[in-house]
Amino acid sequence: MRQTGFFHHIGTFLLLAATVLLIMTDISAPVVNGISMLRVNLNNRGTTSDRDPSLTFGTFGYCVRDTTASGQDFCSRSHVGYDPVAIVEQNVDDVDFSDVAQDSSKGLTRVMILHPIATGLAFISFLLALGAGVVGSFLASLGSLLTFIVTLVALICDFVSFAIVKNEVNNNDNGARAVWGAASWTLLASAICSLLATIIVFFTCCSARFHRRREARVVKDVPDGYGTPVRRRRWW
Structure with a gap:
């Protein structure tokens, strides 16, 4: 594959x-407290200027940060699916979610199990692409396409789920403010990387196959005996 290497x-x-970016999404709260899909700044707690209380929602749970007198964080255990609306209602004043909004947000968090699945697919595709052969590139492009689809589904569900929380918090004059966290943007960036990788790797696969066929056709069209040295007869 030297022509398109x-x-x-x-x-x-x-x-x-894409693999590295997805790993960053996977290790969001509660694994790493400061990395989140959605962050809710709790400025309505009446804390001093040196405190920064917040809620951080991640792939497998959440953290309540810097809300106690000691400044310690409380994080949930890691598990698939949780109720972000209930956490917000416990810590933010004057928010009112409908039952439909709460059920939708809670149900969509279960889709975040696709995050580690997409990570595994991206890594397998990366290993296949390292082979640099036509077959390896073709399989890598298929794996990359599957990675993009899985990541896109997870991305849509995540943004819908947390947009419910974000809009309700920001639409109320309660002093709290919800913003998208870094893990949401790494998930988006990984989807873009996997899409571009699918196009590029598939292009190199097709291009390498085209070059092979052209080289084989050139060799086949060479006349018999062309370029073959003539054996000289001895005088005796």
Whole structure:
């Protein structure tokens, strides 16, 4: 695949980047307190200027940060699916979610199990792309496409789920403010990387196959005996 090696390496790098970005999403709260899909700043707690109380929602749970007198954080255990609306209602004043909104937000958090699945698919696609062969590139492009689809589904569900919480918090004059966290943007970036990797790796696969066929056709069209040295007869 020497004709398209440079572009193939770009596609391989994008798959590695997608894997790393998805890992960052996977280790969001409660694994790493400061990395979140959605962050709710609790400025209505009446704390001093050196305190920064907040709620951080991640892939497998949430953290309540800097709300106690000691400044310690409380994080849930890691599990699939949780109720972000209930956590917000416990810590934010004057919010009123409907039952439909609460059930929708809670149900969509279960879809976040797709985050580690997409991570595994991206890593497998990266390993396949390292082979740099036609078959490996084709399988890598299929894996990258599947990674993009899974990531896109997770991305849509995550934004819908947390948008319910974000809009309700920000639409009330309660002093709290909800913003998208870094893990949401790494998930979006990983979807873009996997899509670009799919296009590039598939292009290099098709291009390499085209070059192979052209080289085989050139060899086949060479006349018999062309370029073959003539054996000289001895005088005796």
